[in-house]
Amino acid sequence: MRVVIAEDNVLLQEGLKLLLGTTGFEVVAVVDTGDALLAALETHRPDVAVVDVRLPPTFRDEGLKAAVAARRRWPGQPLLVLSQYVEEVYAAELLADGAGGLGYLLKDRVSRIDEFIDALRRVAGGGTAMDPEVISQLLTKRDSDAPLHSLTKRERDVLSLMAQGHDNTTIASLLVVTERAVSKHISNIFAKLGLPPSDSGHRRVLAVLAYLRAAA
Amino acid sequence: MRATGYLIHGLALTVAGAVLLFAIGFALLASFFLVGLPWLGETIHGLRWLANADRRRSGNYRGTPIDSAYRPLTGGSIRQLRTAGSDPATYRDLLWLLAQIALGFWLMLAAVIAWVGFVIAVTLPLWWWLPAEPGEMTGITLDSWPNVLLALLLNGVGFGLLLGFVLPWLAAGQAWLAKALLSPTTRARLNARVTELKATRAAALDAHAAELRRIERDLHDTSQAGLVAIAVRLGVAERQLKTDPEQAARLIREAREGAEAALAELRALVRGIYPPILSDRGLTGAVTALATAAPIPVEVKVGNLGDVPAAVEAAAYFIVAEALTNVAKHAEATAARVEVTRQNDRVILEIADNGRGGAKARFSHRPATERSAAPPATDIAVAGGTGLRGIARRVAALDGRFTVHSPAGGPTALRAELPCGS
Numbered sequence: 265m266r267v268v269i270a271e272d273n274v275l276l277q278e279g280l281k282l283l284l285g286t287t288g289f290e291v292v293a294v295v296d297t298g299d300a301l302l303a304a305l306e307t308h309r310p311d312v313a314v315v316d317v318r319l320p321p322t323f324r325d326e327g328l329k330a331a332v333a334a335r336r337r338w339p340g341q342p343l344l345v346l347s348q349y350v351e352e353v354y355a356a357e358l359l360a361d362g363a364g365g366l367g368y369l370l371k372d373r374v375s376r377i378d379e380f381i382d383a384l385r386r387v388a389g390g391g392t393a394m395d396p397e398v399i400s401q402l403l404t405k406r407d408s409d410a411p412l413h414s415l416t417k418r419e420r421d422v423l424s425l426m427a428q429g430h431d432n433t434t435i436a437s438l439l440v441v442t443e444r445a446v447s448k449h450i451s452n453i454f455a456k457l458g459l460p461p462s463d464s465g466h467r468r469v470l471a472v473l474a475y476l477r478a479a480a
Numbered sequence: 481m482r483a484t485g486y487l488i489h490g491l492a493l494t495v496a497g498a499v500l501l502f503a504i505g506f507a508l509l510a511s512f513f514l515v516g517l518p519w520l521g522e523t524i525h526g527l528r529w530l531a532n533a534d535r536r537r538s539g540n541y542r543g544t545p546i547d548s549a550y551r552p553l554t555g556g557s558i559r560q561l562r563t564a565g566s567d568p569a570t571y572r573d574l575l576w577l578l579a580q581i582a583l584g585f586w587l588m589l590a591a592v593i594a595w596v597g598f599v600i601a602v603t604l605p606l607w608w609w610l611p612a613e614p615g616e617m618t619g620i621t622l623d624s625w626p627n628v629l630l631a632l633l634l635n636g637v638g639f640g641l642l643l644g645f646v647l648p649w650l651a652a653g654q655a656w657l658a659k660a661l662l663s664p665t666t667r668a669r670l671n672a673r674v675t676e677l678k679a680t681r682a683a684a685l686d687a688h689a690a691e692l693r694r695i696e697r698d699l700h701d702t703s704q705a706g707l708v709a710i711a712v713r714l715g716v717a718e719r720q721l722k723t724d725p726e727q728a729a730r731l732i733r734e735a736r737e738g739a740e741a742a743l744a745e746l747r748a749l750v751r752g753i754y755p756p757i758l759s760d761r762g763l764t765g766a767v768t769a770l771a772t773a774a775p776i777p778v779e780v781k782v783g784n785l786g787d788v789p790a791a792v793e794a795a796a797y798f799i800v801a802e803a804l805t806n807v808a809k810h811a812e813a814t815a816a817r818v819e820v821t822r823q824n825d826r827v828i829l830e831i832a833d834n835g836r837g838g839a840k841a842r843f844s845h846r847p848a849t850e851r852s853a854a855p856p857a858t859d860i861a862v863a864g865g866t867g868l869r870g871i872a873r874r875v876a877a878l879d880g881r882f883t884v885h886s887p888a889g890g891p892t893a894l895r896a897e898l899p900c901g902s
Contacts, residue, residue: 318760325760349747349756353769372743375736405775 265289265388268304268313270327271346272296272320276371280314283374287381296320298330305334305341312388316371317347317354328354335361342388346371350397352405356477364466367393367429382434392429392469399427402476411457419456422449427472483651484643486541487591490654493534494584497577500526521557524564531573531662534580538658541651549664549672569668576661583657587650594642601635604628680879687877691753698749706742710735754794763793767800767818774804776815783821792898795874796820796829802871803831803894811835811892826880829896837890839868871896 267289271277281291293304297320305313313334319326331343335358344367345358355368367387373395374380383393403424406412415423418439425435432450436443454461457475462468504523510516532548539546551567553560564570605628620631664672717731750756757766764782771778788796800818807816813835821828868884875882875896886892 318756323759349751351757351769353765353772356772370743370747372740372747375739401773405773408775 265312265385266292266308266310267384268292268301268308268310269294270296270298270301270304270313270315270319270330272316272318276316279374283377283380287377289384298326298333301327301330302334302337305338309338312342312344312365312384314344314346314384317345325354328357332357332360335363335366339363340365340390342390343367344369344384344387344393346374350395350401352398352401352477355394355398355473359470359473362470364390364392364470368398369393369395370397383429386429390466391431392466392473394428394469394473396424396428399424399476402427402473406476414456415453419449419453422446423453423472426450426453427469427476429466429469482541483648484591484595486537486651486655487587487647489537490580490584491588493530493537494581494588496530497581497584500530501577501581517561518557521560521564524553524560524570527570527573527577531576534576534658535662538655538662541655542659546659546662547664547669548662549668551671551675567668569664572661572665576658579657579661583654587654590642590650591647594639594647597635598639598643601632601639604632604635683877683879695749695753698745702745702749703742706738706745710738710742713738754790755797758790758793758797763788763796763820766793766797767820770797770801770804771818774816775808776813778804779815779817781817781819781821783819785820785822785827787900788822788827789900792827792878792900795878795898796827796896799829799871799874799896800831802867803829806839806867807831807833807835807892810839811837811890813891823897825900827898827900829898830893832891832893834891836888837886837892838888839884839886839892839894868894 265288267284269277269280269284269291271280271294277294277296281294284291292308292310295301295304301313301315301319304310315327315331317325317327319330328345328347331345334341334343339361340363342365343358345354346369347354348371350368350370358366358368365387367383369380369383373383387393403412403420412420421439422435425438430438432443432446436446439446451461453459459471459475462471500523503526504520507516507519507523511520528548528550535546535548548569550569551563553563620627620634713731713735717728717735720728720731755766757769761769763785767782768780771780800820804816804818807813811833813833816831816833819828819830821830871894872882875898878898880899881895881897883895884892885895
């Protein structure tokens with residue numbers, strides 16, 4: 265799987281190259297600005313790009329802007345955006361085009377190699393990877409939402425994992441339950457939130473995220 | 481009419497002034513026997529109070545306020561006395577007091593005479609009509625209609641002129657004198673400004689030092705300690721890799737978990753110093769993000785702010801964050817509004833909700849009048865803050881102004897003014 269990395273910090277560049285190199289990815293380019301990212305995407309058309317939000321020259325949200333621009337130019341281009349902190353508004357901007365193949369994770373998550381690689385593969389395959397922190401921000405915000413309150417503890421766990429972009433198999437293994445139980449929880453959740461039942465995949469994730477993001 | 485009101489109001493000052501002058505004289509006399517010194521201190525307060533009363537009176541009359549610039553009276557009565565004694569404003573006030581006593585009564589008398597004369601003049605026919613001894617007015621014996629009319633005409637015009645032209649002129653003269661004597665000299669103005677700046681600079685430096693200490697402490701306690709623990713675990717794991725791989729694997733996993741915890745703590749620390757979204761998106765974007773994260777719809781309006789110092793931006797961010805947290809926690813509101821505007825050198829924050837109000841009752845907050853008091857040395861920029869008190873502290877650290885309007889039953893409106901230090 266071919267990957268482009270957009271990261272200006274040399275330590276993190278090396279870390280990501282080491283991590284991806286040892287887990288079967290091929291790093292085809294490492295760039296350190298938003299413009300260079302767009303150029304590298306043009307040249308290499310990688311399976312996925314890993315992009316840091318903060319990039320030179322402004323050290324603001326250069327990477328995020330480049331990511332949004334890239335998605336506009338190549339709709340559905342899988343991108344995994346990494347950041348030192350997560351903001352719901354950033355997640356919203358990334359999700360705005362409604363297409364899959366998108367990840368938004370805290371940089372910290374890189375240290376859990378298996379989970380990070382899983383997220384990267386999921387994004388490359390057109391899925392979603394939302395940081396648990398984004399989801400918990402959304403859940404805190406919707407604290408007074410009656411339908412959300414009607415969910416059981418287990419259902420909330422399932423909802424959270426589903427919103428992060430995990431499929432039923434992964435959810436089942438993370439919660440140590442059967443896949444059948446997960447499917448049942450999910451159909452309960454959709455019924456309680458009044459969402460139309462949808463198939464597995466990023467469409468379902470986007471529906472849940474849209475529900476959580478809607479103003480109360 | 482205004483002139484008359486002004487001059488008659490002046491009589492009150494004159495009388496009060498005369499009493500005060502007597503008190504000052506008495507206190508001075510008593511001071512020779514030392515017992516009078518505290519009394520003398522009290523009279524200084526009285527003098528300032530009286531002078532301020534005339535600043536308001538004359539300032540109102542002239543339509544331009546008269547400023548005051550006193551050296552603040554602090555400490556014991558002797559120290560206060562020494563401050564007042566070295567303050568040129570005290571002597572200018574005394575000069576004003578003498579002028580007010582000397583002129584106030586006569587000016588008031590002029591106003592009364594002018595009115596009485598005018599009223600008598602225009603009502604002369606009535607007097608004439610009354611069956612009484614024919615009197616006289618300004619040398620005209622009132623014994624016939626033509627004489628009465630003549631007296632009416634002459635006196636009406638004369639006193640009318642006195643009322644219409646002379647009295648305003650006298651009042652303006654007195655107001656001018658008050659301004660001349662009571663306005664602080666340029667020197668006094670500058671002195672007062674320097675004193676104020678010294679105090680706020682000291683408070684800002686204190687706040688800054690406390691902030692640095694907090695950051696240093698937090699870095700030591702969290703990140704550094706965390707890194708040491710990680711390094712120790714990795715070191716032990718390295719030694720045990722061959723002999724006890726299972727133990728080594730456990731240590732490495734713990735090290736990784738430690739690194740994650742340290743990262744989370746660092747992130748929280750950074751957010752508490754200067755929220756990253758502020759440098760990414762500026763105050764507008766950051767406030768919008770706060771509004772988005774709030775559980776109720778928050779309308780955001782940010783005006784053209786121009787250049788805002790980073791410290792002010794950060795304070796504004798934390799204030800809005802704390803205010804919105806309060807709204808979510810206590811107000812039972814269904815909507816809120818945040819408005820950020822710039823007025824001259826100030827950033828104005830207004831946060832309002834449609835909730836149940838009564839915020840004052842539930843949080844005791846530092847009133848706006850105490851704003852220049854130095855904030856306590858610790859926990860000025862604690863990210864979480866403690867509601868209104870935290871907001872008040874942040875505002876005070878920047879020498880700003882903070883008001884809460886929250887009647888029981890609602891709604892609540894907060895307003896913070898943050899000077900941008902120009």
